[in-house]
Amino acid sequence: MKRNVFGLAGLIGSAALLATSPAWAHAHLVSSNPAANATVTVAPKTIILTFNEKLVPAFSKFDLTMPEMNNMAMTVKTAVSKDGKSIVGTTPAALPKGAYKIVWTAASADGHKMNGELAFKVG
Secondary structure (H helix, E strand, O other): OHHHHHHHHHHHHHHHHHHHOHHHOOOOEEEEEOOOOOEEOOOOOEEEEEEOOOEOHHHOEEEEEEHHHOOEEEOOEEEEOOOOOEEEEEOOOOOOOEEEEEEEEEEEOOOOEEEEEEEEEEO
16 A cells, blocks of 8 residues: 555656646747737837747747738847847837738747747738
8 A cells, every 4th residue: 555655646746846847838928019919000119029938039039021011021120138038129110001910939948939920000
């Protein structure tokens, strides 16, 4: 009987360690400015994507395109914020009116890359 108790305790302990391991962590987008599917009246000079955990700057960025213009790429300089949880992009000039798509890649400390996209409009 003791053998079963120790075996069960070992199994529970192993499961607890795995559940709290950073290998299970992945960066998930929690907010953006502009917000997903928003229509803004003033073109943003800065775009911010905020994630649930710290990012690896070398592998975290986003691109900005205009789908209505054959996915024309817009110039955006991106960097990870000081707290490590946001990708901040600045445009060299005001964005013209139209629809935009942000395509992002974010890597967390476990090395796993997450990808996603969101849209907004300047109206």
